[in-house]
Amino acid sequence: MLFWERFRDNLPYFLEVLIPAAGMTVRISAGAFVLAIVVGLALALLQTMRMALITLVVRAYIELVRGTPVLAQLFILYFGLTQVGIRFTPVQAAIIGLGFNGGAYLAEVFRSGIESIHRGQMEAALTVGMTPMAAMRWVILPQALTVVAPPTTNYSIALLKDTAIVSAVAAPEIMFKARNLVMETYLSAQIYLLVAIMYLGMSLVLSWVSRRLERRLAVSRSISDETVTFA
């Protein structure tokens, strides 16, 4: 069919533009993912402190961030904050926006993961003279890791796809570069098909990596052996 022949001919040029863009997609995803984990963990741990005011603030933040569209948050960061003199680059806005948004989501995942660990585990740790924080570090969080791994890796895959949205603030990732390519060549069908294939490929790879990681975490106990014996 003519479509596929033309597609094959144009492929090298498309890839020349889109593969570096894919690199940017990965970079933005990775940056946002790390930020989301840090923010999520901080918010979850804050909630375990059981101080009414802190819990209230944290919950309000989570409700606010999760109850509004990511796109709105990106626009506020990229366009809105310029009114108060804060100017982010598209990539900065993308990572900060997606990261803090993801942090609100992961906070819930981490909190319920931590709470799923039986209270007796914490009590036993307190009984050997650990502070609650030390107990978190050596007893609770290592166990919670296995519990939160699947939802966290699922989130990473969703995050990868969500980076497409940051094209709206002109971040030079796949979707943005693809639109430019279309404006240049008018070959919408071919280009967006390629885009879909690229995202699908990246998702499947990330999915595969995630399943393997989950399996290793569930089976492997030697991780904790190492943390205990090497002071």
Add this chain to the structure above:
Amino acid sequence: MSDLLAVYREHLGEWLPQLIDAAGNTVRMTVLAFILAFIVGLALALIRLSPLAPLRWFASGYIEVMRGIPTLAVLFLIYFGLADFGIIFDAFPAAVLGFGLSGAAYMAEIFRAGIESIHRGQMEAALTVGMTPMAAMRWVILPQALRVVLPPLANFGIALLKDTSVASIISAPELMLRARDLASSSFLPLEVFLLAAAIYLVMSLPVAFLTRRLEARLARGQAHG
């Protein structure tokens, strides 16, 4: 902070009616896409249970592909890509189609989990009173599964409401697009987008709270069940 309030005092009367009007489109888009996703998703979930392998593979394939592609890419394919083949959609229908077909994959997974959560014994009991598998599905499994899937469905709907903001990128007439227009014409993006975000919040929070209460009640019910 006081500047913020001053801006709102001056512009709220002008902005709010426009944004609420556009929010009506957002709701309409959400409802239509939800219905489409529900129907297609349910069909996919049932096809997945078919004894015919090719049908199962088709359904599984569809789900895998749709879950691996950003919704925005699906929107672009439908709105721009299909135009190359002479199939032209307006932005609003393209958005409904895109969110519906993409969401169908998540719906299918929700239904699958719901169906699988119904104890095997229920199907077996239905078969022993002489029902066909299809009849058992219709009268025994699905009615029970529907209760189980209610919270995930509600959560999907809430997420969909917020995701429709992405349709602004193909200029579909909904809340976010109107907000962008107002933001650029007024040069006050911060106030406009905060207001738009607040409207999304007002739309989504009550449903979110109700859903959480529903989840809690169902969880208690399951414990005694």
Add this chain to the structure above:
Amino acid sequence: MTALLKVVDLHKSFGATEVIKGVNLDVAPGETITVIGPSGSGKTTLLRCINYLERPTSGHVYIADRLIGETWDGKQFRSVGDRELAKERTEMGMVFQRFNLWPHLSALDNVTLGPIRVLKQSPEQARAEGRALLEKVGLGHKADEYPERLSGGQQQRVAIARALAMQPKLLLFDEPTSALDPELIGEVLNVMRTLAREGRTMLVVTHEMRFAQDAADRVIFMDHGVIVEEGPPRQLFGQPQHARTREFLRQVVER
């Protein structure tokens, strides 16, 4: 120092319900005390108040004349911070009804986590001492096993070794055999008998009357949040003074 553990006028309420209604208790060094009583009598809560897993509503706890969980600032008692409380808890070991071993760590690592992370011992020293303790409870050969592969009785013995590893002055046992299958109870009680004979100071909440009779220096009977009667086992079991004590013992024997 006369009493190793001193509990003074302890009260504990959960919301509107008062569970401990004024308990006074002195435990001398080397004493083994068993606490018996019906469910709901407050015996477990008493134990958990002593190491401040539950915060007493009023009253005070002293270990070796040191105030636990609070300080006196000259005008009033103030709660003590997490770090200080953690340090105070190193003086007391606890063995739980449901063992509460840490499943992601081997038996040896369960025993050595406290010494390494809290007492800051070197891993080599901690592991050597940990192995010795596991030998002592009869599980030297299971040092590298994970809790899920150990029987209930074995897990509880590891839990005892874990408590001993912190070199506590006082050992608290919260119904240590109640969650065990009958044939596994003996191995745990034997370890406890050994510890009692060695002169450890132990406070044991239990339903095992034979253990109370054999190993205890003193038996305390609690009911409805108060100590009804206490005394040497021969006296309490042989000639109980109070009607409630007699009633309880009768029920227990009939089982």
